[in-house]
Amino acid sequence: MNAPLLELAHIGKQFGGLNALSEVSLHIKRGEIYGLIGPNGAGKTTLFNVITGLYRADAGEFRFAGLRYHHPQPHRLAQAGIARTFQNIRLFANLTALENVMIGRHIRTRSGVFGALLRDAATRAEERACAERARELLRYVGITRPAQTLAKHLSYGEQRRLEIARALATEPLLLALDEPAAGMNATETESLKTLLQDIRATGITVLLIEHDVKLIMGLCDRVAVLDYGRKIAEGVPDEVRGDPAVIAAYLGNDDE
Amino acid sequence: MKSGRFTKKNGLFVLQLGAVLLLPFITDALLGRGWVRIVDFAMLYIMLALGLNIVVGYAGLLDLGYIAFFAVGAYCFALTGSPHLALAFPQLFPAGLHLSFWQVVPLSALLAGGFGVLLGAPTLRLRGDYLAIVTLGFGEIIRIFLNNLNAPINLTNGPQGISLIDPIAVAGVSLNAGEEILGITFPSVHLYFYLFLAFTALVIFVSHRLEKSRIGRAWMAIREDEIAATAMGINTRNLKLLAFAMGAMFGGVSGTLFAGFQGFVSPESFSLMESVMVLCMVVLGGMGNIRGVILGGVLLALLPEILRHGIVPLQQALFGRTVIDPEGLRMLLFGTALIAVMLYRPAGLWPSRVRRSELEADEPGSTI
Numbered sequence: 001m002n003a004p005l006l007e008l009a010h011i012g013k014q015f016g017g018l019n020a021l022s023e024v025s026l027h028i029k030r031g032e033i034y035g036l037i038g039p040n041g042a043g044k045t046t047l048f049n050v051i052t053g054l055y056r057a058d059a060g061e062f063r064f065a066g067l068r069y070h071h072p073q074p075h076r077l078a079q080a081g082i083a084r085t086f087q088n089i090r091l092f093a094n095l096t097a098l099e100n101v102m103i104g105r106h107i108r109t110r111s112g113v114f115g116a117l118l119r120d121a122a123t124r125a126e127e128r129a130c131a132e133r134a135r136e137l138l139r140y141v142g143i144t145r146p147a148q149t150l151a152k153h154l155s156y157g158e159q160r161r162l163e164i165a166r167a168l169a170t171e172p173l174l175l176a177l178d179e180p181a182a183g184m185n186a187t188e189t190e191s192l193k194t195l196l197q198d199i200r201a202t203g204i205t206v207l208l209i210e211h212d213v214k215l216i217m218g219l220c221d222r223v224a225v226l227d228y229g230r231k232i233a234e235g236v237p238d239e240v241r242g243d244p245a246v247i248a249a250y251l252g253n254d255d256e
Numbered sequence: 257m258k259s260g261r262f263t264k265k266n267g268l269f270v271l272q273l274g275a276v277l278l279l280p281f282i283t284d285a286l287l288g289r290g291w292v293r294i295v296d297f298a299m300l301y302i303m304l305a306l307g308l309n310i311v312v313g314y315a316g317l318l319d320l321g322y323i324a325f326f327a328v329g330a331y332c333f334a335l336t337g338s339p340h341l342a343l344a345f346p347q348l349f350p351a352g353l354h355l356s357f358w359q360v361v362p363l364s365a366l367l368a369g370g371f372g373v374l375l376g377a378p379t380l381r382l383r384g385d386y387l388a389i390v391t392l393g394f395g396e397i398i399r400i401f402l403n404n405l406n407a408p409i410n411l412t413n414g415p416q417g418i419s420l421i422d423p424i425a426v427a428g429v430s431l432n433a434g435e436e437i438l439g440i441t442f443p444s445v446h447l448y449f450y451l452f453l454a455f456t457a458l459v460i461f462v463s464h465r466l467e468k469s470r471i472g473r474a475w476m477a478i479r480e481d482e483i484a485a486t487a488m489g490i491n492t493r494n495l496k497l498l499a500f501a502m503g504a505m506f507g508g509v510s511g512t513l514f515a516g517f518q519g520f521v522s523p524e525s526f527s528l529m530e531s532v533m534v535l536c537m538v539v540l541g542g543m544g545n546i547r548g549v550i551l552g553g554v555l556l557a558l559l560p561e562i563l564r565h566g567i568v569p570l571q572q573a574l575f576g577r578t579v580i581d582p583e584g585l586r587m588l589l590f591g592t593a594l595i596a597v598m599l600y601r602p603a604g605l606w607p608s609r610v611r612r613s614e615l616e617a618d619e620p621g622s623t624i
Binding site (some may be wrong): 086 | 430465466469470472473480484485488489492498502
């Protein structure tokens with residue numbers, strides 16, 4: 001029996017009088033790459049923020065890895081295994097690439113104030129392991145620059161990769177990516193696709209919001225389409241592509 | 257460390273250490289005893305600035321009421337180490353408490369840390385300007401309390417302050433009297449210098465260790481981007497409170513040192529201007545960088561004194577009378593210096609992350 005990793009039921013979210021999300025239900029299975037698409041303003045990022053705990057849903061149920069969360073705080077969800085990247089890159093700009101990834105290890109390491117002050121054997125070992133793992137992850141996502149480079153001095157594509165490395169450092173069950181290919185050229189997008197497939201192969205479930213329909217269609221196992229805060233279609237990419245409601249959402253409807 | 261190899265770096269360190277250890281004698285010989293006292297005060301400011309650096313420099317929480325923790329530590333020693341309690345509450349404390357300095361230090365660190373949490377808890381959601389205003393209010397509230405808590409019960413003796421605080425004693429030697437060790441006479445201010453030096457070294461050590469730790473990284477993550485930090489699973493509430501508490505502890509301990517050194521405390525030592533000065537030391541020197549903060553502390557603590565002692569004789573010599581009051585000139589120069597630094601070196605005189613390592617090649621790590 002393969003229970004879904006993430007289950008949303010009847011999620012609603014309002015901003016003032018605007019229904020940003022209404023009655024959105026979906027589930028993401030373990031090990032799949034799940035895509036979330038929709039026209040601008042469809043509520044993709046809102047849903048994404050609900051999933052990662054940044055927004056509180058006004059209605060609905062939220063289950064992750066078998067546990068129900070009422071008003072999940074972002075750091076609790078991160079500890080539970082949801083890691084995310086941001087649409088407009090949010091790195092720790094004045095820290096090094098290495099430190100960025102090491103901060104991702106924060107919840108998987110333990111040493112506290114006394115460890116820091118005494119710097120005992122256990123703390124030193126943990127620091128070493130943490131730095132080593134961070135270096136591995138930097139190489140894994142393909143950042144070849146010195147690990148001591150400040151995050152703000154990395155190129156745009158490298159910054160996007162660094163965000164992924166930082167998210168992977170938290171040892172997530174679900175990696176949630178908000179438009180990871182935004183602003184990338186074709187070559188960069190292609191290598192991102194390979195990276196995401198690699199990540200999935202290690203057993204991590206991936207949730208992807210994307211504008212680049214080609215990337216979504218080529219990569220995702222299943223896709224959901226949002227429009228005006230509602231889920232209008234869900235299924236394998238080919239199915240969704242032919243769905244009249246989806247075509248209407250993207251291209252407009254003659255009746256309106 | 258005779259066993260250590262004598263490298264250029266080691267030699268330089270020994271030289272620096274020697275210079276610092278001889279500093280009170282050199283100062284005394286060149287400038288007079290009064291200047292040793294000024295140097296002692298500069299050390300207190302350095303400790304304060306390093307404490308504030310944890311809150312502002314590492315965690316990025318702008319605190320304009322930091323001097324309140326200094327006040328808490330100072331009054332902690334003033335109450336427990338002076339006859340005030342015996343005078344105010346003869347029934348309760350017939351002889352006063354007269355705790356020793358070494359008992360008061362952990363006490364005031366804890367008390368100040370508690371006040372740090374007290375300030376931090378309601379301000380967790382605030383950032384930047386809003387946080388600055390609330391902390392400013394907090395600093396003023398503490399000062400006004402100290403100023404007015406002489407009635408209905410006389411807890412702080414109001415604006416008159418508390419005097420006759422017991423001198424600090426180390427290993428049974430009161431620092432208020434000079435001491436002869438190995439045939440060298442150490443006057444009181446010299447003894448205090450070494451005590452403050454030891455505490456400053458401790459504060460530097462703690463700051464340094466925290467900076468290069470998991471906790472320090474989490475603080476910097478909060479400073480850089482709080483939302484990204486929570487998304488990485490960092491519990492920003494606890495870590496902010498920890499930053500407030502740690503910073504406040506440094507403030508409290510230096511307040512205790514201040515009270516013992518002065519023998520007298522009154523609310524006017526803890527005005528908003530003092531908070532601003534300490535913040536300026538941090539910002540001017542270079543937020544988040546220990547050396548920069550020390551430099552800022554030294555400069556801002558000594559410059560006013562240099563002006564005070566230099567400008568009047570200079571004016572006398574030039575014009576035959578004092579044209580500009582040195583106090584007024586101090587603020588003018590101080591303001592000009594701040595503007596210049598912010599224009600030309602916005603990251604401070606000695607900013608963090610001016611790192612050679614950025615140019616160095618990456619250390620070889622293990623292969624996957």
